[in-house]
Amino acid sequence: MTIRHTLGGILVSAALLRPAAAFAAAPVRPPVVEYRIEASLDPKTHVVTGRERVVWRNPSGDRVPELRFHLYLNAFKNNRSTFMRESGGQLRGDRAGTKPEDWGAIDIISMKTEAGMDLLPGARKVQPDGNDASDETVLAVGLSSPVAPHGEIALEIEFRSKLPRIFARTGFVRDYHLVGQWFPKLGVYEPAGMRQRPSGGWNCHAFHANSEFYADFGDFDVTLDVPSSFVVGATGRRLSETRRGGRTSYRYAQENVHDFAWTADPRFVVHEYRFEPFRDVPAAWTARAADELKMAPADLALKPVSIRLLLQPDHRSARADYVDGARVALAFYGLWFAAYPYETLTIVDPPEDGRGSIGMEYPTFVTGGTFTPLLHWPLRDARITQDVTLHEIGHQYFYGMVGSNEFEEPWLDEGLNTDAEYRAMALAYGPRDFIELPGGVGLSSLAMAHGAAAFQKNLDPIARSAWRFATGDSYGVNSYMKTGLFMAQLRNDLGPGIFARAERAFFQEWSFRHPSSADFFDSLERASRRDLSTYRSSIVFGTGVLDWQVVRATSERPPEDSGIFDRGGARSTFQEGRPASAGRNARRERRPRRWDSQVLFANTGDWPHSAAARLVFEDGRIVDRVLPAEARWVHLSISSRSRLAWAAVDPERRNAWEHNRLNDSKVLGVGRGAAGTRGRAASAKYLGWAAAMAGLFQQLLWALA
Amino acid sequence: MTRPRALAAGFSALSRRRLVLLLTGCSLALGILSAAPLAPAMNDAFRDTLAGDHLIRNHPEFAPVDVLDFLREKAAAVAGARQTMVWAALLGIVLQIFFAGGIVETLGRNVFSVRESRAAFWAGSRRHFAHNLKCFAVFALLLGIALSVWLGLSAALGKALFEHAPPHAPGRTAWGILTLAVTAAIFGALTLLYDFARAGRRTTPGIGAIAAFRSARRRLRGRLMRGLALLLFWSLAAGAALALLFAAAWGERTRSGAAVAVNLALLFLLLAVRPIARVAAWGSILALFDASEPWGAPTPLGPRAFPRRKESVESSESRVRSSQV
Missing domain, CATH: 1.10.390.10 (Neutral Protease Domain 2)
Incomplete structure (x- = not known):
């Protein structure tokens, strides 16, 4: 079955089909898969030949008529694989080799049931993720009789894996071998309800440039045969080490894991x-x-x-x-x-x-x-x-x-x-x-x-x-x-x-x-x-996107009274704080001088989320407010004895999703409150550094002249 | 000329403070020109914001984020500065070529007065500019050919010898060091040749670029290793001074206005290092050149140093040749 879920489909399914019961934390026993592998490395040809006995236990109530295997070394078989097409032969700064010996592939030599039935004639390469018809990284194996609900099947597989020159996770360079994605590995059969699936089916994707893992938990028992001069490391516990002639066999075992990888290199220094x-x-x-x-x-x-x-x-x-x-x-x-x-x-x-x-x-x-x-x-x-x-x-x-x-x-x-x-x-x-x-x-x-x-x-x-x-x-x-x-x-x-x-x-x-x-x-x-x-x-x-910012901040003396005021039952006319009737030389009405500070905050992003706002005045007073999530903008107006020194949104930087930090503040004053900030000095200093570094760069070229 | 004398000539060349200041000033001016497109962006981002404060305080968590946001938000200004820097560097090369004429004309020569020396410097710069441009073209060509051949050869040989060797195998490392050393030696030798070719005008005012390189090659015979040692000495001295000054400026974290001024002064000194080292190296190289002069010590600056363009000037080379005949 090809998985073509959209994310929307998954979410709808989630609401309808999620099992009510919570899962337990312990691993499933007996495990869904069990692998017993015997493999031998030829370091000259960089070929691993192996035999694998795999047991698969159907975790669902479905009758399963086919098995699906990852054959991921085939991603390196030619430049037509999904992996190579997507990566263009380059990944994370690394480039795939192009010499004949640089390619890698996995061949299934034989695949039989325990009863000896040959499954290879019914096996075919499938492309579950798209149109790369030449991709050979997923193998579908038809079964003559489906695996019964919660039943099991055991297969005997012989394979030959030619490692590629090291590229994207696996391969060899000189005598160093990093052997990953190297054996036929079963995909995951997801029963209905699992990960919000509406019906059961295989989840076995092609090997993509940016992803490589999804497999069932199981037990591995792997014996690796390499030249004795090679130091080996592998998944799991080393159970034994047997030397025969110039070669040594190492046996490893690990339960409750979903993959097995190993390495061999005579140059390793072991700590x-x-x-x-x-x-x-x-x-x-x-x-x-x-x-x-x-x-x-x-x-x-x-x-x-x-x-x-x-x-x-x-x-x-x-x-x-x-x-x-x-x-x-x-x-x-x-x-x-x-x-x-x-x-x-x-x-x-x-x-x-x-x-x-x-x-x-x-x-x-x-x-x-x-x-x-x-x-x-x-x-x-x-x-x-x-x-x-x-x-x-x-x-x-x-x-x-x-x-x-x-x-x-x-x-x-x-x-x-x-x-x-x-x-x-x-x-x-x-x-x-x-x-x-x-x-x-x-x-x-x-x-x-x-x-x-x-x-x-x-x-x-x-x-x-x-x-x-x-x-x-x-x-x-x-x-x-x-x-x-x-x-x-x-x-x-x-x-x-x-x-x-x-x-x-x-x-x-x-x-x-x-x-x-x-x-x-x-x-x-x-x-x-x-x-x-x-x-x-x-x-x-x-x-x-979240982008709170201080759009504008001002702090000014409010204008003196001008106009007609009804105060204390009497009407007076003032001109810039003075009674108009008293003439220009009259004293201004004595009232405490204050500062009016206006700050406009705005979230110019499209994710509504709250933010803290802080206003610091020159006398050291601090005013903290919360800007509500639903607000596109917030205007704060504060009258104070002291001038506003600076205003900032999210001064503790708790909004990790914030897009731009440069517009989060405005510094106004140069008094005590603002003395804590030295933005002007920073501007001069780093402009000087920019000039000096540019000068040094030029001097580097002057060596030519 | 013994090596200590050439070295001493380098030190005595440093008495030409105006020349050092001129070269440093040019470097600074071009640096400021390059950084100019950044000024409005920097002021906008750091001048009246807490971001500038984080930066100058080197806030461990906030300052790096502010710098990254600056690079993104002001990408156009940064790109403009980068572009300007390249053009300014090219202009700087032309200026260096120009000044080389004056340096060759005046450095290491007895002068009667500062005024006379200044006049000779600018006259020499103007007069030898075309010659020095041609010499630069020859030098660039030779350098390109020599380094291409050597590096190509080294890469091919290295691949053949060490293709299957692990990284950092002793042989591979030694090969890398050898490649670097020979590259530096080629660059040094060609620089000496180039400087000698330009210095050719010191004794032979009418000499052409190709002839000057030929003459330089003859003059360098037996003096190449001494010349390379001198270049190495001044390069190492400059490298050490640069490292020390850079460390001092980089590590200076105080935030007062005075501290910022001190930091800027350190940056100015940083820019002065290369001009100082170059003037000193010029002094040493010209002393080495003068020692190769068949007639011994250089003549003092005087009427002979300013031949009119149409005046027939007999070169010391031709004099040598005629005396051999």
Whole structure:
């Protein structure tokens, strides 16, 4: 069945067909899928040959007449695949190889049922997502007898996977092999009601440039045979190691995961680190999490994790950065969401000529990424290594455990994980968490997200299928940064406690399940007891913009009385404060001199949302107001003893969704209240810097003359 | 001429304060010209807003956001400044070519008065401008050819030798360092050749560009390494001064008006570094050039230094040749 849901259809279905019962948090046992794989790597030809026994248990009450498999290495088979068409052979600054040996593919050599029935004649490549007729990344296998409701089927498959030259997540370069998307993997059979589906069916998308994961949770038992000189890392626990001749077999096993990846390289330098909660989790973090979650610190106890770091020899000095990123991730996600449930975590440091495999997540197995300049001054505190490591380990939670559909709703895993990553980075490294350069200059992750989001054209909503965004950049900004900003906005509006409890409730409810966007909002609304419909419609499913600004601010002495006034039962005529009858030399009526301050605030965006306003007077007095969400503009008029020094909207910057910060304030005075601001000096100073930098640039060219 | 003498000549060239100021002033003027399109945008964004305050206080969370918003909201002004900067840089190159004539004419020569020196400088600048433009064209051509050949060769050889080597393998790193060193040496050698060709007018007022390069090549024989060492010395000195001044200006975070003035003064000094180093390097190179002069020390500035255009001038080169005959 081809999935052609529109987002609107999903929402309508959500209202009609969502099961009433809440899901349990524990993994489904027995699992939907079980894989037992034996694979052998030939490092000269970069070919993996394997045998796979897969058991699939029908989770629905439907009779299922066919199975659907991901054959994702075929994305690299030729330049006609959906992946290659969408990416144009380039992804995240990396370019696909074009030599004959650079292509990759997966061939099914045989596929039989346990009874020995050959299924290959009934198998065909299908294109569920569009018109790329030559795409070969999804295989539909017809069954002679359908799988009964809640029944199971076991298949024996032989396959041959030729790895591509490293590009976009998988492949080889020299002797380094990052083996992902390498075996025939079943898609997800979604029963009616799951993710608001009106009827049951397979959800098995083609491999797209910007998305690659949606599979069922299951158990893996994988034996890998490689030359003995190779160091191997893989998903799960290593159960055994058997040496035979010049080759070694490693057996790995892992339960409750939805994928299996591995790596092999003779150059890896292995570092083992044991994450010990008593040592690696700061007490202040535990106290903060306990306070926000309203839980006892003892209930937040985490478990030790064996971390295996596979480093490139020239990146030895990045060891501390990787370990730091892993410690922060396991502590933060463990405290705020749930303890990391697995025993092991493997972190791979890809070589710099294999950057296509940088920053990837697989269950209990991630790739980080570092570059030599980051290991030296002045970029030593550009925490990109820590950030990437943290982000990828964070995916063990949002995608690894909360198994959202990355194809159809990438924001649910990339975005929610990005928000958690920003929070963890800020907690661990302070306000300049992302980059800190010498001289006290730096950038936070959230500031970077604001910049990236604001620089992009506002083309798409956050929630959209990965391949339906207007551009690759629009996918990236919406799925990562804008979701991070949206979640920061939500956190500021709900308060950190309510937000943390609501998000944890969502996480726990949907662990080892497949939630949708609607499930996310339902869960959060239930837990927070707030109506989040404006966020849902305007931000996540809309392209709402928030741009409060100070349009105009003035502060002047009110004019003296002029005209006819009836005061105290008598009528008097005044001319600029003097009684008209008394002539020009008469004294002005003595009244306290005051200032009339007028400030016009406006939200020129299209998302109605409230904002705080602050007026600061030269005598230091502060007036705070709330600008209501429904107002397009608000005019404040205040009479005061002192002149208005400055007026600002959202001075604490709690509206993370705010588009433009430059128009948020007006500074009027130069007295005591305004003395706190030095905008004029800033303008002169940085204009001087601009001139000097331009001069230096010219001098650089003068070397020629 | 020994190396310490050439070095000393570089230091003594720094006594030409007006020349240093002229070059720095040009740099500053072109810098201000480049930044001018930013002025209204900066005033609008930072002058009477809290954003400017965040910036000068280096607010850890707000200032970066304000800068990013400035770059987006005032993108047209930033683009205008970038465009102006490129044109100003080209104008700067032309000015440098112009001033080189005056430098060659006056630097390292005895002068009778400041006034005379100034007159000689501007006269030399005007007179040798066309010659220096031609020399620049020859230099640019030679540099383009030499670097293209070398870098192309290096890339091809590097690929052949290290295609299967991992990044940062010792051989690959050594190859990278060698490539950089040879690139710098080529640039240095051609710069010396170029400077000697321009200095050719010091002794041979009527010499053409091609002849000047040929003459320069002959004069550099046996002096190339000394010349490269001098260039390296002044480059390193300038680099160190630039780094120190930049660090001081970058790290200066006080917010008072006086502190801003000090910061701007540091930026002015930063702009002066390169002109100072260039004048010093010119002094050293001209001393090296003068030492290659067959007749020994350079003649002082005087009537000989200002031949009329139609006057027949016998070059020292031709004199050397005729004496050999």
